Structures are given as C-alpha cells and as structure tokens.
Amino acid sequence: MRIAVLVTNGFQDDEYTEPVNAFKKAGHEIINVELKKGVTVKGKLDKASVVIDETVRNIYVEDFDALLIPGGYSPDKLRGNDDVVDFVKDFAKSKKPIFVICPGQQLLISADVLKGRKITGYRSIIQDLKNAGAEFIDAEVVEDKNFISSRQPKDLPAFIKACLSKLN
Amino acid sequence: MRIAVLVTNGFQDDEYTEPVNAFKKAGHEIINVELKKGVTVKGKLDKASVVIDETVRNIYVEDFDALLIPGGYSPDKLRGNDDVVDFVKDFAKSKKPIFVICPGQQLLISADVLKGRKITGYRSIIQDLKNAGAEFIDAEVVEDKNFISSRQPKDLPAFIKACLSKLN
Numbered sequence: 001m002r003i004a005v006l007v008t009n010g011f012q013d014d015e016y017t018e019p020v021n022a023f024k025k026a027g028h029e030i031i032n033v034e035l036k037k038g039v040t041v042k043g044k045l046d047k048a049s050v051v052i053d054e055t056v057r058n059i060y061v062e063d064f065d066a067l068l069i070p071g072g073y074s075p076d077k078l079r080g081n082d083d084v085v086d087f088v089k090d091f092a093k094s095k096k097p098i099f100v101i102c103p104g105q106q107l108l109i110s111a112d113v114l115k116g117r118k119i120t121g122y123r124s125i126i127q128d129l130k131n132a133g134a135e136f137i138d139a140e141v142v143e144d145k146n147f148i149s150s151r152q153p154k155d156l157p158a159f160i161k162a163c164l165s166k167l168n
Numbered sequence: 169m170r171i172a173v174l175v176t177n178g179f180q181d182d183e184y185t186e187p188v189n190a191f192k193k194a195g196h197e198i199i200n201v202e203l204k205k206g207v208t209v210k211g212k213l214d215k216a217s218v219v220i221d222e223t224v225r226n227i228y229v230e231d232f233d234a235l236l237i238p239g240g241y242s243p244d245k246l247r248g249n250d251d252v253v254d255f256v257k258d259f260a261k262s263k264k265p266i267f268v269i270c271p272g273q274q275l276l277i278s279a280d281v282l283k284g285r286k287i288t289g290y291r292s293i294i295q296d297l298k299n300a301g302a303e304f305i306d307a308e309v310v311e312d313k314n315f316i317s318s319r320q321p322k323d324l325p326a327f328i329k330a331c332l333s334k335l336n
Contacts, residue, residue: 073241076271080292103244110295124248127278131299 001028001065001167004091006084006107007050008034010073013043014153015101016050019068022160028167033059035081044072056083061090066167071102071122071152079110089113092146099163101150105129108147118144120151169196169233169335172259174252174275175218176202178241181211182321183269184218187236190328196335201227203249212240224251229258234335239270239290239320247278257281260314267331269318273297276315286312288319 003023007016020030034041034052042049067088069075078084085107091098092113100108105121106128108114115133120142129136140155141148141162148166150159171191175184188198202209202220210217235256237243246252253275259266260281268276273289274296276282283301288310297304308323309316309330316334318327 076244076292080290106292106296109299110292112295122248124244124274124278127280128274128296128299131277131296131301133299 002031002063003028003066003068003167004031004033004054004059004064005068005070006033006056006075006078006088007041007052007070008074008077009041010044010077011041011048011050011070012072012074012102012153013045013047014156015070015072015104016043017048018156019070019099019160019163022164023068023167026164026167031059031064034078035084056081056087059087061087061094061096064091064096066097066099066163067091068099068163069101069104069107071104075104075106079107085110095146097146097148097163097166099148099159099166101155101159102152105149108132117147118142119147119149121149122151170199170231171196171234171236172199172201172222172227172232173236173238174201174224174243174246174256175209175220175238176242176245177209178212178245179209179216179218179238180240180242180270180321181213181215182324183238183240183272184211185216186324187238187267187328187331190332191236191335194332194335199227199232202246203252224249224255227255229255229262229264232259232264234265234267234331235259236267236331237269237272237275239272243272243274247275253278263314265314265316265331265334267316267327269323269327270320273317276300285315286310287315287317289317290319
C-alpha cells in the first residue's frame with residue numbers, strides 16, 4: 001500500500017518514526033509530503049529528520065491508499081496552507097484510511113470533516129474537536145469508519161496495531 | 169494597572185516583549201503567570217526569557233485589571249491545564265480586558281467564552297474560532313467589549329495601541 005505522510009518541521013519525532021518504521025516493515029511504501037519537495041524537515045526533539053518526497057500541490061488522492069498525520073507542531077503549521085487542507089478534505093471524502101495522532105486532528109478540523117464522527121486526540125484540542133462537531137472519546141485508539149485516531153505518544157503501540165490492521 | 173500575562177515555554181518572543189515593554193513604559197505592572205512560580209520560560213526564537221512571578225492556582229481574578237496572552241506554542245501548552253482554563257474563563261466572566269494575539273485565542277476557545285463574539289486570530293486557528301461560535305474578522309485588531317485580539321506579530325503596533333487605550 002502507498003501511504004502519504006503529511007509532515008513538516010516540529011513534528012513529534014516518535015509519532016513519525018514509529019508508525020513509519022512499522023508500516024515499512026509490513027511492506028508498505030511511504031511518501032513524505034509537505035509544501036516543498038526535496039527539503040529536509042526536523043522533529044521537535046531533534047531526534048528525527050525527514051526528506052520530503054512530494055509537494056502537496058503535485059499529488060492526487062487517487063495515488064495513495066492511506067494518509068498518516070503525525071503530531072507535534074507540524075499539523076498546526078501545515079493547516080495554514082489551503083492546498084494541504086484541500087488534500088486532507090479530498091482524502092477524507094475518498095473514504096480511504098486516515099491515521100491521526102495527538103494534534104494531527106487539527107488538520108481534520110480545518111478540513112471540516114469531523115461532524116458526527118467519533119474521535120480522540122491530544123488533551124489541549126478536546127474543545128476544538130467538540131466544537132468541530134466530533135464526539136470526543138478518551139481512549140488510546142478510536143476507530144470510526146476511515147478515521148483511526150490516538151491521543152499521544154504513549155498510545156503508539158495501540159495506534160500502530162489498529163493502523164496495520166486497517167491496511168490489511 | 170496590574171496586568172497578568174499567561175506565558176510558558178515556546179511563547180512568540182516579540183508578542184511578549186513588545187506589549188509588556190509598552191505596558192511597563194505606560195506605568196502598568198506586569199505579573200507573569202504559569203504553573204510554577206520562580207521558573208524561567210523561554211521564547212520560541214530564544215530571543216526572550218521570562219521569570220514566572222505567580223502560580224496560576226494561587227492567584228485571583230480580583231487582583232488584576234487585565235490579562236495578556238501572547239502566542240507561539242505557549243497557549244496550546246497552557247490550555248492542557250484546567251487551572252489555567254478556569255482562570256481564563258473567570259477572567260472573561262469578570263468583563264475585565266483580555267488581550268490575545270496569534271494563537272493566544274486558543275485559551276479563549278478552551279474556556280468556551282467565544283460564542284457570538286467578534287474576534288481575529290492566526291490563520292491556522294480560523295476554523296477553530298468559527299467552530300467555537302465566534303465571528304472571525306480578518307483585521308489587524310478587533311475589539312469586542314472586553315476582548316482585544318490580533319492575528320500575528322506584524323499587527324503588534326495596532327494591537328498595543330488598542331490595549332493601551334483600553335487600559336486608560
């Protein structure tokens with residue numbers, strides 16, 4: 001399966017590395033997406049760096065099977081860009097799996113695709129999720145149709161297990 | 169006037185220093201508030217550091233005349249704490265002035281005090297502000313009763329001018 005990862009500077013290091021390593025180990029292909037192809041972006045803790053494979057303006061939802069959005073400061077930076085928000089909106093409409101953790105859900109809020117959906121997320125964004133019309137559930141992983149969400153780095157094992165199961 | 173400033177690590181440096189310097193110059197007193205008294209917190213750009221004067225649990229709205237919430241990563245970190253959110257909620261109810269810039273408005277969202285209020289804020293949180301029931305206005309400064317809000321560092325001159333006028 002081809003998995004797009006939306007990531008920019010300040011991402012939560014292990015929320016990128018752990019799922020991506022698990023997906024690669026399971027034979028899936030990772031395509032890192034940001035505003036500029038070829039740049040290297042760094043994690044918030046400076047423990048991981050990622051080379052961007054594709055520009056968000058030059059990709060199509062049809063070319064991917066799933067979308068991963070790691071947390072940290074990255075989602076809030078990315079959602080300031082309309083191309084990123086439109087891509088997430090189109091992805092959500094396609095009903096292909098979207099994996100979000102921590103404040104990665106901020107991109108789903110900006111894409112306005114959370115009405116009536118069950119979701120979890122980082123403590124600081126609970127009110128934002130409720131205001132977006134989602135039903136917030138305080139659990140390590142929440143699955144609602146094509147959305148799989150988790151709250152924080154310590155939920156990663158359950159998050160990765162649920163994502164891998166969805167990709168099978 | 170006594171002005172409480174809610175600030176923690178990762179604050180937008182000039183969104184703290186510029187208003188605070190202007191307020192001090194005008195004769196106002198600044199009390200820096202965070203979870204722990206005595207600690208030093210640093211700006212996102214490492215251009216400013218702030219010593220915390222008071223713990224949020226030990227202060228009362230009655231002891232202050234206004235509240236300033238600078239942006240950066242600071243507001244999102246602070247709103248994960250219920251004492252901070254309760255303080256902001258009480259402050260909003262007191263009808264004393266609240267000055268917010270950039271994503272400082274995230275604390276007003278978590279305090280659930282934005283319904284029907286005119287507000288501006290950083291680009292990435294526009295959808296969050298609308299979802300919170302606020303009327304988003306794209307202007308360098310927006311004043312609605314006791315709330316004065318701005319979008320970003322370049323709005324600082326207009327923001328400071330409006331805040332100082334409110335304090336007179």
